[in-house]
Amino acid sequence: MSIQTIQTDPPVVRQWRTDFKVIMKTILKIYLVSIFVLLVSGCQKEPTATITNGDNNGTETTTTAVQTSPSQQQTQIPIFNIDTNKVEQVDFIKKSDQQWRSQLSEEAYQITRHKATERPMSGIYNTVYDQGHYTCKSCNTALYHSNNKYDSHSGWPSFWQPIAEENIKTISDSDGRRVEIICARCNSHLGHLFNDGPLPTGKRHCINSAALHFVADSSDISR
Ligand SMILES: [Zn+2]
Secondary structure, three states: OOOOOOOOOHHEEEEEEEEHHHHHHHHHHHHHHHHHHHHHHHHHOOOOOEEEEEEOOEEEEEEEEEOHHHHHHOOEEEEEOOOOOOEEEOOOOOOOOOHHHOOOOOHHHHHHOOOOOOOOOOOOOOOOOOOOEEEEEOOOEEEHHHHHHHHOOOOOOEEEEEEHHHHHHEEOOOOOOOOOEEEOOOOOOOEEOOOOOOOOOEEEEEEEEEHHHEEEEEOOOOO
């Protein structure tokens, strides 16, 4: 003889069981949605870098550029092309300290990468007034023209304006006493900017010869 028993839970227990399943499903849904949101927001985060540009008045403007990956770190900047007579977007030139050192003479390296200054009257372009233009020794960007060179009696090549404002950047020294001039395309230190130059600008771009390379005009055509 067998005894058949039918086990039935009380209604209260069945209700608890149903409620428990609903709660667990809700928790699981919230958990999965949270993971999805975290993954999406994590993919959208990108590092930012700050680039500072200056002008000849010693004022500085700051812009923010987005860098998305190492392969996209090549920054495009506007540079005046003396051959095409146009401002063009070109790659900013970034090299390692070792690469600059191997490319430049020791004097040019110390001046352009470590802000050294050549002795007054010692530079090869101090008293040169031949027709032509001066490029950055480090990256060949056209910086100054002989038409804007004058004798400041300072002992360094002096210009009252650059070939194009886009091709240089100015940065106020930390103590605010001097304004540094650097090449806009490769950040090489060139010299300093003073306000005792001739008209029409009243500016004196006091530049180290060792930071420059002279390119003589091949014809009488000059800017
Ligand atoms: Zn340069």
